[in-house]
Amino acid sequence: MKRRLAIPLTHPRYESLRLREMLVEQYETGVVATAGLIAHGRGEAFDYLLGETLIPPAMSAIKMAAASIVIAEHPVISVNGNLAALAAREVAELSRVADMDVEVNLFYRSQDRELAIKQVLGEAGVKRILGVGNDASKQIPELGSERRRVDPRGILSADLVLVPLEDGDRTEALRRMGKKVIAVDLNPLSRTSVSASISIVGNIVLVMPTLIDEVKAIEQSPREKLNAMVDRFDNRKNLEECIRLIAHRLLDLRLQDQKLPKYLEAAD
Amino acid sequence: MKRRLAIPLTHPRYESLRLREMLVEQYETGVVATAGLIAHGRGEAFDYLLGETLIPPAMSAIKMAAASIVIAEHPVISVNGNLAALAAREVAELSRVADMDVEVNLFYRSQDRELAIKQVLGEAGVKRILGVGNDASKQIPELGSERRRVDPRGILSADLVLVPLEDGDRTEALRRMGKKVIAVDLNPLSRTSVSASISIVGNIVLVMPTLIDEVKAIEQSPREKLNAMVDRFDNRKNLEECIRLIAHRLLDLRLQDQKLPKYLEAAD
Numbered sequence: 001m002k003r004r005l006a007i008p009l010t011h012p013r014y015e016s017l018r019l020r021e022m023l024v025e026q027y028e029t030g031v032v033a034t035a036g037l038i039a040h041g042r043g044e045a046f047d048y049l050l051g052e053t054l055i056p057p058a059m060s061a062i063k064m065a066a067a068s069i070v071i072a073e074h075p076v077i078s079v080n081g082n083l084a085a086l087a088a089r090e091v092a093e094l095s096r097v098a099d100m101d102v103e104v105n106l107f108y109r110s111q112d113r114e115l116a117i118k119q120v121l122g123e124a125g126v127k128r129i130l131g132v133g134n135d136a137s138k139q140i141p142e143l144g145s146e147r148r149r150v151d152p153r154g155i156l157s158a159d160l161v162l163v164p165l166e167d168g169d170r171t172e173a174l175r176r177m178g179k180k181v182i183a184v185d186l187n188p189l190s191r192t193s194v195s196a197s198i199s200i201v202g203n204i205v206l207v208m209p210t211l212i213d214e215v216k217a218i219e220q221s222p223r224e225k226l227n228a229m230v231d232r233f234d235n236r237k238n239l240e241e242c243i244r245l246i247a248h249r250l251l252d253l254r255l256q257d258q259k260l261p262k263y264l265e266a267a268d
Numbered sequence: 269m270k271r272r273l274a275i276p277l278t279h280p281r282y283e284s285l286r287l288r289e290m291l292v293e294q295y296e297t298g299v300v301a302t303a304g305l306i307a308h309g310r311g312e313a314f315d316y317l318l319g320e321t322l323i324p325p326a327m328s329a330i331k332m333a334a335a336s337i338v339i340a341e342h343p344v345i346s347v348n349g350n351l352a353a354l355a356a357r358e359v360a361e362l363s364r365v366a367d368m369d370v371e372v373n374l375f376y377r378s379q380d381r382e383l384a385i386k387q388v389l390g391e392a393g394v395k396r397i398l399g400v401g402n403d404a405s406k407q408i409p410e411l412g413s414e415r416r417r418v419d420p421r422g423i424l425s426a427d428l429v430l431v432p433l434e435d436g437d438r439t440e441a442l443r444r445m446g447k448k449v450i451a452v453d454l455n456p457l458s459r460t461s462v463s464a465s466i467s468i469v470g471n472i473v474l475v476m477p478t479l480i481d482e483v484k485a486i487e488q489s490p491r492e493k494l495n496a497m498v499d500r501f502d503n504r505k506n507l508e509e510c511i512r513l514i515a516h517r518l519l520d521l522r523l524q525d526q527k528l529p530k531y532l533e534a535a536d
Protein backbone atom coordinates (compact mmCIF):
# COMPACT_ATOMS: atom_id res chain seq x y z
CA MET A 1 0.00 0.00 0.00
CA LYS A 2 2.47 2.60 -1.17
CA ARG A 3 0.90 6.01 -1.15
CA ARG A 4 2.79 9.20 -1.66
CA LEU A 5 1.06 12.30 -0.39
CA ALA A 6 2.71 14.49 -3.02
CA ILE A 7 2.37 17.52 -0.80
CA PRO A 8 2.42 20.87 -2.57
CA LEU A 9 5.13 23.17 -1.18
CA THR A 10 2.48 25.81 -0.61
CA HIS A 11 0.45 23.61 1.73
CA PRO A 12 0.06 25.35 5.11
CA ARG A 13 1.04 22.10 6.84
CA TYR A 14 3.88 21.25 4.43
CA GLU A 15 6.62 20.60 6.98
CA SER A 16 4.40 18.49 9.21
CA LEU A 17 3.13 16.46 6.27
CA ARG A 18 6.67 15.97 4.96
CA LEU A 19 7.74 14.38 8.25
CA ARG A 20 4.64 12.23 8.23
CA GLU A 21 5.54 11.06 4.74
CA MET A 22 9.11 10.19 5.81
CA LEU A 23 7.69 8.14 8.64
CA VAL A 24 5.17 6.30 6.47
CA GLU A 25 7.91 5.53 3.93
CA GLN A 26 10.06 3.99 6.65
CA TYR A 27 7.05 2.16 7.99
CA GLU A 28 6.84 0.45 4.63
CA THR A 29 10.51 -0.56 4.79
CA GLY A 30 10.02 -2.05 8.27
CA VAL A 31 12.04 0.59 10.13
CA VAL A 32 9.05 2.15 11.93
CA ALA A 33 6.65 0.06 14.04
CA THR A 34 2.87 0.41 13.91
CA ALA A 35 2.93 1.90 17.40
CA GLY A 36 5.54 4.35 16.09
CA LEU A 37 2.96 5.85 13.72
CA ILE A 38 0.52 6.41 16.59
CA ALA A 39 3.32 7.85 18.74
CA HIS A 40 4.17 10.25 15.91
CA GLY A 41 0.56 11.43 15.88
CA ARG A 42 0.76 12.23 19.59
CA GLY A 43 3.94 14.13 18.88
CA GLU A 44 2.27 16.13 16.12
CA ALA A 45 -0.45 17.27 18.51
CA PHE A 46 2.03 18.44 21.14
CA ASP A 47 4.28 20.06 18.52
CA TYR A 48 1.30 22.01 17.29
CA LEU A 49 0.53 23.20 20.83
CA LEU A 50 4.17 24.30 21.18
CA GLY A 51 3.89 26.35 17.99
CA GLU A 52 6.13 23.96 16.04
CA THR A 53 9.21 25.81 17.17
CA LEU A 54 12.00 25.38 19.73
CA ILE A 55 10.59 27.12 22.79
CA PRO A 56 12.96 28.83 25.29
CA PRO A 57 12.88 26.02 27.90
CA ALA A 58 13.76 23.53 25.13
CA MET A 59 16.74 25.72 24.19
CA SER A 60 17.88 25.64 27.84
CA ALA A 61 17.51 21.87 27.94
CA ILE A 62 19.53 21.52 24.73
CA LYS A 63 22.37 23.57 26.24
CA MET A 64 22.32 21.33 29.33
CA ALA A 65 22.22 18.23 27.16
CA ALA A 66 25.21 19.43 25.14
CA ALA A 67 27.21 20.17 28.29
CA SER A 68 26.31 16.78 29.77
CA ILE A 69 27.35 14.98 26.62
CA VAL A 70 30.69 16.85 26.46
CA ILE A 71 31.56 15.97 30.08
CA ALA A 72 30.32 12.37 29.91
CA GLU A 73 32.82 9.50 29.91
CA HIS A 74 30.87 7.22 27.61
CA PRO A 75 27.79 8.81 26.03
CA VAL A 76 25.55 6.63 23.83
CA ILE A 77 22.72 7.45 21.42
CA SER A 78 19.85 4.95 21.66
CA VAL A 79 18.17 4.65 18.26
CA ASN A 80 14.65 3.42 17.57
CA GLY A 81 12.61 3.28 14.36
CA ASN A 82 11.14 6.76 14.49
CA LEU A 83 14.53 8.35 15.15
CA ALA A 84 16.12 6.47 12.26
CA ALA A 85 13.25 7.55 9.98
CA LEU A 86 13.38 11.22 10.92
CA ALA A 87 17.00 12.02 11.79
CA ALA A 88 19.47 9.31 10.73
CA ARG A 89 21.95 11.83 9.28
CA GLU A 90 21.84 13.91 12.46
CA VAL A 91 22.51 10.78 14.52
CA ALA A 92 25.60 10.16 12.38
CA GLU A 93 26.80 13.74 12.75
CA LEU A 94 26.20 13.94 16.50
CA SER A 95 27.97 10.65 17.09
CA ARG A 96 30.97 11.98 15.14
CA VAL A 97 31.04 15.44 16.67
CA ALA A 98 30.47 14.28 20.26
CA ASP A 99 32.21 10.91 19.99
CA MET A 100 29.07 9.00 20.99
CA ASP A 101 28.37 5.33 20.43
CA VAL A 102 25.20 4.48 18.49
CA GLU A 103 23.04 1.56 19.62
CA VAL A 104 19.84 0.22 18.10
CA ASN A 105 17.37 -0.34 20.93
CA LEU A 106 13.77 -1.19 20.20
CA PHE A 107 10.51 -1.52 22.06
CA TYR A 108 9.22 -3.98 19.47
CA ARG A 109 12.39 -5.93 18.80
CA SER A 110 12.70 -8.07 15.71
CA GLN A 111 15.75 -8.94 13.70
CA ASP A 112 14.17 -7.56 10.51
CA ARG A 113 13.56 -4.20 12.14
CA GLU A 114 17.04 -4.09 13.65
CA LEU A 115 18.62 -4.81 10.29
CA ALA A 116 16.40 -2.28 8.50
CA ILE A 117 17.39 0.38 11.02
CA LYS A 118 21.05 -0.62 10.78
CA GLN A 119 20.86 -0.13 7.03
CA VAL A 120 19.32 3.34 7.32
CA LEU A 121 21.95 4.37 9.87
CA GLY A 122 24.77 2.94 7.77
CA GLU A 123 23.59 4.80 4.68
CA ALA A 124 23.44 7.97 6.77
CA GLY A 125 27.14 7.56 7.67
CA VAL A 126 27.11 5.84 11.08
CA LYS A 127 30.28 3.73 11.10
CA ARG A 128 29.74 1.42 14.06
CA ILE A 129 26.26 0.31 15.03
CA LEU A 130 25.84 -1.52 18.33
CA GLY A 131 22.98 -3.57 19.72
CA VAL A 132 22.04 -5.55 16.62
CA GLY A 133 21.31 -9.28 16.95
CA ASN A 134 23.48 -11.17 19.43
CA ASP A 135 25.53 -8.06 20.17
CA ALA A 136 22.70 -7.12 22.53
CA SER A 137 23.73 -9.85 24.94
CA LYS A 138 23.19 -8.17 28.30
CA GLN A 139 20.06 -7.21 30.18
CA ILE A 140 18.64 -4.11 31.77
CA PRO A 141 17.10 -5.29 35.07
CA GLU A 142 13.30 -5.02 35.47
CA LEU A 143 12.45 -4.49 31.83
CA GLY A 144 10.29 -6.98 29.93
CA SER A 145 11.92 -9.75 27.88
CA GLU A 146 13.18 -8.49 24.54
CA ARG A 147 13.12 -4.83 25.50
CA ARG A 148 15.77 -5.27 28.14
CA ARG A 149 18.55 -6.50 25.88
CA VAL A 150 21.46 -4.11 25.46
CA ASP A 151 24.98 -4.16 24.10
CA PRO A 152 27.73 -4.40 26.76
CA ARG A 153 29.88 -2.07 24.63
CA GLY A 154 27.07 0.49 24.44
CA ILE A 155 24.16 1.30 26.72
CA LEU A 156 25.21 -1.17 29.42
CA SER A 157 28.53 0.57 30.05
CA ALA A 158 27.36 4.11 29.22
CA ASP A 159 27.23 6.84 31.84
CA LEU A 160 24.90 8.92 29.66
CA VAL A 161 22.22 7.77 27.22
CA LEU A 162 20.42 10.02 24.77
CA VAL A 163 16.99 8.43 24.24
CA PRO A 164 15.02 10.38 21.66
CA LEU A 165 11.36 9.36 21.22
CA GLU A 166 11.60 6.73 23.93
CA ASP A 167 9.12 5.11 26.28
CA GLY A 168 8.77 5.69 30.00
CA ASP A 169 9.62 2.19 31.22
CA ARG A 170 13.00 2.23 29.59
CA THR A 171 13.83 5.73 30.75
CA GLU A 172 13.00 4.81 34.34
CA ALA A 173 15.02 1.57 34.12
CA LEU A 174 18.08 3.43 32.80
CA ARG A 175 17.79 5.98 35.58
CA ARG A 176 17.63 3.22 38.20
CA MET A 177 20.87 1.89 36.75
CA GLY A 178 22.41 5.24 37.67
CA LYS A 179 22.74 6.55 34.15
CA LYS A 180 22.16 10.11 33.09
CA VAL A 181 19.26 10.07 30.63
CA ILE A 182 18.58 12.80 28.08
CA ALA A 183 15.12 12.50 26.53
CA VAL A 184 13.71 14.21 23.46
CA ASP A 185 9.93 14.10 23.77
CA LEU A 186 7.26 16.51 22.54
CA ASN A 187 5.01 15.67 25.46
CA PRO A 188 6.21 17.48 28.60
CA LEU A 189 3.83 15.35 30.71
CA SER A 190 5.01 11.93 29.57
CA ARG A 191 6.60 9.51 31.97
CA THR A 192 9.76 9.75 29.83
CA SER A 193 9.89 13.53 30.23
CA VAL A 194 9.16 13.42 33.94
CA SER A 195 11.68 10.68 34.72
CA ALA A 196 14.62 11.74 32.50
CA SER A 197 17.58 13.72 33.85
CA ILE A 198 17.20 16.27 31.06
CA SER A 199 14.07 16.42 28.88
CA ILE A 200 14.16 18.33 25.64
CA VAL A 201 10.57 19.17 24.71
CA GLY A 202 10.77 19.71 21.00
CA ASN A 203 10.54 18.17 17.57
CA ILE A 204 13.49 15.86 16.89
CA VAL A 205 14.15 17.45 13.48
CA LEU A 206 14.66 20.83 15.18
CA VAL A 207 16.39 19.48 18.28
CA MET A 208 19.14 17.39 16.67
CA PRO A 209 20.79 20.09 14.51
CA THR A 210 20.63 22.55 17.41
CA LEU A 211 22.15 20.01 19.78
CA ILE A 212 24.97 19.36 17.29
CA ASP A 213 25.68 23.11 17.00
CA GLU A 214 25.63 23.48 20.75
CA VAL A 215 28.10 20.60 21.28
CA LYS A 216 30.46 22.22 18.75
CA ALA A 217 30.09 25.60 20.49
CA ILE A 218 30.99 24.39 23.99
CA GLU A 219 33.31 21.43 23.49
CA GLN A 220 36.36 23.53 24.39
CA SER A 221 34.76 25.07 27.49
CA PRO A 222 36.35 24.36 30.88
CA ARG A 223 34.86 21.20 32.40
CA GLU A 224 34.27 22.89 35.79
CA LYS A 225 32.11 25.50 34.12
CA LEU A 226 30.04 22.86 32.32
CA ASN A 227 29.73 20.79 35.51
CA ALA A 228 28.47 23.77 37.47
CA MET A 229 25.96 24.62 34.75
CA VAL A 230 24.57 21.09 34.63
CA ASP A 231 24.37 20.85 38.43
CA ARG A 232 22.12 23.90 38.59
CA PHE A 233 19.59 22.50 36.11
CA ASP A 234 16.17 21.55 37.48
CA ASN A 235 14.42 19.32 34.93
CA ARG A 236 10.96 19.39 36.49
CA LYS A 237 11.04 23.16 36.75
CA ASN A 238 12.00 23.29 33.08
CA LEU A 239 9.12 20.97 32.19
CA GLU A 240 6.71 23.15 34.14
CA GLU A 241 7.83 26.09 32.05
CA CYS A 242 6.99 24.12 28.91
CA ILE A 243 3.56 23.26 30.28
CA ARG A 244 2.84 26.85 31.28
CA LEU A 245 3.93 28.06 27.86
CA ILE A 246 1.45 25.71 26.16
CA ALA A 247 -1.31 26.83 28.54
CA HIS A 248 -0.66 30.51 27.90
CA ARG A 249 -0.60 30.00 24.14
CA LEU A 250 -4.01 28.34 24.40
CA LEU A 251 -5.41 31.14 26.57
CA ASP A 252 -4.26 33.70 24.01
CA LEU A 253 -6.26 32.10 21.21
CA ARG A 254 -9.45 33.82 20.25
CA LEU A 255 -11.50 31.87 17.73
CA GLN A 256 -14.24 34.52 17.84
CA ASP A 257 -11.93 37.17 16.45
CA GLN A 258 -11.22 35.09 13.35
CA LYS A 259 -7.58 34.98 14.37
CA LEU A 260 -7.57 31.30 13.64
CA PRO A 261 -4.64 29.11 14.52
CA LYS A 262 -2.64 27.23 11.96
CA TYR A 263 -4.38 24.00 11.20
CA LEU A 264 -3.78 20.51 12.28
CA GLU A 265 -4.46 18.64 9.07
CA ALA A 266 -6.51 15.65 10.15
CA ALA A 267 -6.78 13.13 7.36
CA ASP A 268 -8.91 10.18 8.36
CA MET B 269 3.03 -8.39 11.54
CA LYS B 270 0.25 -9.36 13.96
CA ARG B 271 1.05 -8.19 17.42
CA ARG B 272 -1.35 -8.29 20.32
CA LEU B 273 -0.46 -6.00 23.18
CA ALA B 274 -2.13 -8.30 25.72
CA ILE B 275 -2.68 -5.39 28.04
CA PRO B 276 -3.12 -6.28 31.70
CA LEU B 277 -6.41 -4.93 33.13
CA THR B 278 -4.40 -3.25 35.87
CA HIS B 279 -2.37 -1.16 33.44
CA PRO B 280 -2.82 2.56 34.25
CA ARG B 281 -3.38 3.21 30.53
CA TYR B 282 -5.60 0.16 29.93
CA GLU B 283 -8.52 1.92 28.23
CA SER B 284 -6.28 3.98 25.96
CA LEU B 285 -4.21 0.93 24.99
CA ARG B 286 -7.36 -1.11 24.35
CA LEU B 287 -8.58 1.45 21.81
CA ARG B 288 -5.15 1.51 20.21
CA GLU B 289 -5.27 -2.27 19.92
CA MET B 290 -8.73 -2.15 18.27
CA LEU B 291 -7.39 0.32 15.76
CA VAL B 292 -4.27 -1.69 14.96
CA GLU B 293 -6.39 -4.83 14.51
CA GLN B 294 -8.60 -3.03 12.00
CA TYR B 295 -5.52 -1.62 10.34
CA GLU B 296 -4.48 -5.17 9.64
CA THR B 297 -7.89 -5.98 8.12
CA GLY B 298 -7.65 -2.94 5.82
CA VAL B 299 -10.37 -0.91 7.56
CA VAL B 300 -8.04 1.74 8.97
CA ALA B 301 -5.62 3.73 6.79
CA THR B 302 -2.00 4.44 7.71
CA ALA B 303 -2.89 8.10 8.17
CA GLY B 304 -5.69 6.92 10.47
CA LEU B 305 -3.12 5.52 12.91
CA ILE B 306 -1.30 8.85 13.03
CA ALA B 307 -4.61 10.72 13.42
CA HIS B 308 -5.46 8.44 16.33
CA GLY B 309 -2.20 9.38 18.00
CA ARG B 310 -3.10 13.07 17.73
CA GLY B 311 -6.45 12.23 19.26
CA GLU B 312 -4.79 10.40 22.15
CA ALA B 313 -2.75 13.48 22.99
CA PHE B 314 -5.75 15.80 23.03
CA ASP B 315 -7.85 13.25 24.94
CA TYR B 316 -5.15 13.13 27.55
CA LEU B 317 -5.17 16.92 27.86
CA LEU B 318 -8.96 16.82 28.28
CA GLY B 319 -8.60 14.34 31.14
CA GLU B 320 -10.02 11.47 29.05
CA THR B 321 -13.54 12.41 30.06
CA LEU B 322 -16.55 14.19 28.55
CA ILE B 323 -15.95 17.79 29.58
CA PRO B 324 -18.95 20.12 30.18
CA PRO B 325 -18.72 21.94 26.82
CA ALA B 326 -18.68 18.54 25.07
CA MET B 327 -21.85 17.60 26.95
CA SER B 328 -23.49 20.83 25.74
CA ALA B 329 -22.42 20.10 22.17
CA ILE B 330 -23.84 16.56 22.41
CA LYS B 331 -27.22 17.95 23.53
CA MET B 332 -27.20 20.35 20.57
CA ALA B 333 -26.19 17.56 18.22
CA ALA B 334 -29.01 15.34 19.48
CA ALA B 335 -31.57 18.14 19.05
CA SER B 336 -30.26 18.91 15.54
CA ILE B 337 -30.46 15.26 14.52
CA VAL B 338 -34.02 14.92 15.85
CA ILE B 339 -35.26 17.98 13.92
CA ALA B 340 -33.31 17.19 10.71
CA GLU B 341 -35.21 16.03 7.60
CA HIS B 342 -32.52 13.67 6.35
CA PRO B 343 -29.61 13.13 8.74
CA VAL B 344 -26.69 10.96 7.60
CA ILE B 345 -23.73 9.41 9.45
CA SER B 346 -20.52 9.58 7.42
CA VAL B 347 -18.32 6.61 8.30
CA ASN B 348 -14.57 6.33 7.83
CA GLY B 349 -12.09 3.65 8.87
CA ASN B 350 -11.34 4.89 12.38
CA LEU B 351 -15.04 5.25 13.20
CA ALA B 352 -15.78 1.74 11.95
CA ALA B 353 -12.88 0.39 14.02
CA LEU B 354 -13.84 2.13 17.24
CA ALA B 355 -17.63 2.46 17.24
CA ALA B 356 -19.36 0.32 14.58
CA ARG B 357 -22.01 -0.92 17.01
CA GLU B 358 -22.79 2.60 18.16
CA VAL B 359 -23.15 3.69 14.52
CA ALA B 360 -25.71 0.90 14.06
CA GLU B 361 -27.61 1.89 17.18
CA LEU B 362 -27.62 5.62 16.43
CA SER B 363 -28.82 5.03 12.88
CA ARG B 364 -31.68 2.90 14.23
CA VAL B 365 -32.64 5.20 17.12
CA ALA B 366 -32.42 8.44 15.12
CA ASP B 367 -33.40 7.03 11.73
CA MET B 368 -30.14 8.15 10.11
CA ASP B 369 -28.66 6.86 6.88
CA VAL B 370 -25.14 5.42 7.05
CA GLU B 371 -22.65 6.21 4.27
CA VAL B 372 -19.06 5.07 3.90
CA ASN B 373 -17.00 8.10 2.95
CA LEU B 374 -13.22 7.89 2.86
CA PHE B 375 -10.28 10.23 2.54
CA TYR B 376 -8.18 7.42 1.08
CA ARG B 377 -10.77 5.70 -1.05
CA SER B 378 -10.20 2.17 -2.31
CA GLN B 379 -12.68 -0.55 -3.03
CA ASP B 380 -10.95 -2.92 -0.63
CA ARG B 381 -11.24 -0.45 2.21
CA GLU B 382 -14.86 0.34 1.41
CA LEU B 383 -15.75 -3.34 1.41
CA ALA B 384 -13.80 -4.00 4.62
CA ILE B 385 -15.67 -1.16 6.32
CA LYS B 386 -18.98 -2.34 4.91
CA GLN B 387 -18.34 -5.74 6.41
CA VAL B 388 -17.54 -4.33 9.86
CA LEU B 389 -20.68 -2.17 9.76
CA GLY B 390 -22.82 -5.05 8.55
CA GLU B 391 -21.56 -7.32 11.34
CA ALA B 392 -22.36 -4.54 13.81
CA GLY B 393 -25.97 -4.49 12.63
CA VAL B 394 -26.14 -1.68 10.07
CA LYS B 395 -28.80 -2.80 7.59
CA ARG B 396 -28.30 -0.41 4.67
CA ILE B 397 -24.84 0.92 3.86
CA LEU B 398 -24.59 3.71 1.30
CA GLY B 399 -21.62 5.08 -0.60
CA VAL B 400 -19.85 1.85 -1.52
CA GLY B 401 -18.51 1.38 -5.06
CA ASN B 402 -20.60 2.84 -7.83
CA ASP B 403 -23.31 3.91 -5.40
CA ALA B 404 -21.10 6.94 -4.70
CA SER B 405 -21.93 8.34 -8.11
CA LYS B 406 -22.22 12.05 -7.36
CA GLN B 407 -19.65 14.69 -6.48
CA ILE B 408 -19.12 17.24 -3.75
CA PRO B 409 -17.89 20.40 -5.52
CA GLU B 410 -14.33 21.60 -4.82
CA LEU B 411 -13.07 18.41 -3.20
CA GLY B 412 -10.23 16.38 -4.72
CA SER B 413 -11.01 13.49 -7.07
CA GLU B 414 -11.91 10.36 -5.15
CA ARG B 415 -12.70 12.19 -1.93
CA ARG B 416 -15.59 14.06 -3.44
CA ARG B 417 -17.70 11.08 -4.43
CA VAL B 418 -20.92 10.68 -2.47
CA ASP B 419 -24.12 8.69 -2.66
CA PRO B 420 -27.15 10.62 -4.02
CA ARG B 421 -29.36 8.76 -1.54
CA GLY B 422 -27.08 9.74 1.36
CA ILE B 423 -24.75 12.68 1.94
CA LEU B 424 -25.70 14.44 -1.30
CA SER B 425 -29.35 14.83 -0.29
CA ALA B 426 -28.77 15.12 3.47
CA ASP B 427 -29.55 18.30 5.39
CA LEU B 428 -27.36 17.17 8.30
CA VAL B 429 -24.17 15.11 8.24
CA LEU B 430 -22.49 13.66 11.32
CA VAL B 431 -18.78 13.45 10.45
CA PRO B 432 -16.86 11.83 13.30
CA LEU B 433 -13.06 11.87 13.00
CA GLU B 434 -13.19 13.78 9.72
CA ASP B 435 -10.83 16.12 7.90
CA GLY B 436 -11.16 19.85 7.50
CA ASP B 437 -11.49 20.00 3.70
CA ARG B 438 -14.54 17.79 3.69
CA THR B 439 -16.19 19.59 6.58
CA GLU B 440 -15.75 22.95 4.85
CA ALA B 441 -17.05 21.56 1.54
CA LEU B 442 -20.16 20.15 3.20
CA ARG B 443 -20.78 23.47 4.93
CA ARG B 444 -20.48 25.33 1.62
CA MET B 445 -23.15 23.00 0.27
CA GLY B 446 -25.44 24.37 2.97
CA LYS B 447 -25.49 21.28 5.14
CA LYS B 448 -25.44 21.25 8.90
CA VAL B 449 -22.25 19.47 9.96
CA ILE B 450 -21.74 17.84 13.34
CA ALA B 451 -18.09 16.95 13.97
CA VAL B 452 -16.59 14.73 16.64
CA ASP B 453 -12.95 15.72 17.02
CA LEU B 454 -10.66 15.64 20.04
CA ASN B 455 -8.75 18.66 18.78
CA PRO B 456 -10.71 21.85 19.47
CA LEU B 457 -8.31 23.79 17.22
CA SER B 458 -8.64 21.66 14.11
CA ARG B 459 -10.08 23.05 10.91
CA THR B 460 -12.86 20.48 11.25
CA SER B 461 -13.78 21.74 14.72
CA VAL B 462 -13.60 25.38 13.72
CA SER B 463 -15.64 24.98 10.54
CA ALA B 464 -18.35 22.55 11.71
CA SER B 465 -21.81 23.74 12.81
CA ILE B 466 -21.51 21.79 16.05
CA SER B 467 -18.19 20.35 17.24
CA ILE B 468 -18.16 17.70 19.91
CA VAL B 469 -14.69 17.71 21.49
CA GLY B 470 -14.44 14.26 22.99
CA ASN B 471 -13.42 10.67 22.48
CA ILE B 472 -15.72 8.91 20.03
CA VAL B 473 -16.17 5.93 22.37
CA LEU B 474 -17.56 8.24 25.04
CA VAL B 475 -19.45 10.54 22.67
CA MET B 476 -21.48 7.99 20.71
CA PRO B 477 -23.27 6.26 23.63
CA THR B 478 -24.01 9.63 25.20
CA LEU B 479 -25.37 10.99 21.93
CA ILE B 480 -27.61 7.92 21.56
CA ASP B 481 -28.97 8.40 25.10
CA GLU B 482 -29.55 12.07 24.43
CA VAL B 483 -31.48 11.40 21.22
CA LYS B 484 -33.70 8.94 23.09
CA ALA B 485 -34.24 11.47 25.88
CA ILE B 486 -35.41 14.32 23.65
CA GLU B 487 -37.01 12.68 20.63
CA GLN B 488 -40.51 13.44 21.96
CA SER B 489 -39.71 17.08 22.82
CA PRO B 490 -41.63 19.83 20.98
CA ARG B 491 -39.80 20.79 17.80
CA GLU B 492 -40.04 24.55 18.56
CA LYS B 493 -38.20 24.01 21.82
CA LEU B 494 -35.43 22.05 20.10
CA ASN B 495 -35.20 24.64 17.31
CA ALA B 496 -34.84 27.47 19.80
CA MET B 497 -32.16 25.58 21.71
CA VAL B 498 -30.13 24.89 18.58
CA ASP B 499 -30.46 28.48 17.37
CA ARG B 500 -28.91 29.82 20.57
CA PHE B 501 -25.78 27.61 20.26
CA ASP B 502 -22.49 29.35 19.50
CA ASN B 503 -19.98 26.73 18.31
CA ARG B 504 -16.86 28.90 18.47
CA LYS B 505 -17.70 30.03 21.99
CA ASN B 506 -18.12 26.38 22.95
CA LEU B 507 -14.73 25.54 21.40
CA GLU B 508 -13.11 28.39 23.31
CA GLU B 509 -14.45 26.88 26.51
CA CYS B 510 -12.80 23.58 25.61
CA ILE B 511 -9.51 25.34 24.93
CA ARG B 512 -9.66 27.29 28.18
CA LEU B 513 -10.44 24.12 30.07
CA ILE B 514 -7.33 22.43 28.67
CA ALA B 515 -5.23 25.48 29.51
CA HIS B 516 -6.45 25.63 33.09
CA ARG B 517 -5.87 21.92 33.60
CA LEU B 518 -2.27 22.44 32.47
CA LEU B 519 -1.78 25.43 34.74
CA ASP B 520 -3.02 23.39 37.71
CA LEU B 521 -0.35 20.72 37.23
CA ARG B 522 2.57 20.80 39.62
CA LEU B 523 5.31 18.37 38.73
CA GLN B 524 7.44 19.60 41.64
CA ASP B 525 4.89 18.42 44.22
CA GLN B 526 5.10 14.85 42.92
CA LYS B 527 1.41 15.11 42.05
CA LEU B 528 2.23 13.58 38.74
CA PRO B 529 -0.32 13.35 35.98
CA LYS B 530 -1.52 10.07 34.59
CA TYR B 531 0.91 8.91 31.98
CA LEU B 532 0.85 9.01 28.26
CA GLU B 533 2.32 5.63 27.45
CA ALA B 534 4.73 6.31 24.63
CA ALA B 535 5.84 3.08 23.00
CA ASP B 536 8.38 3.70 20.27
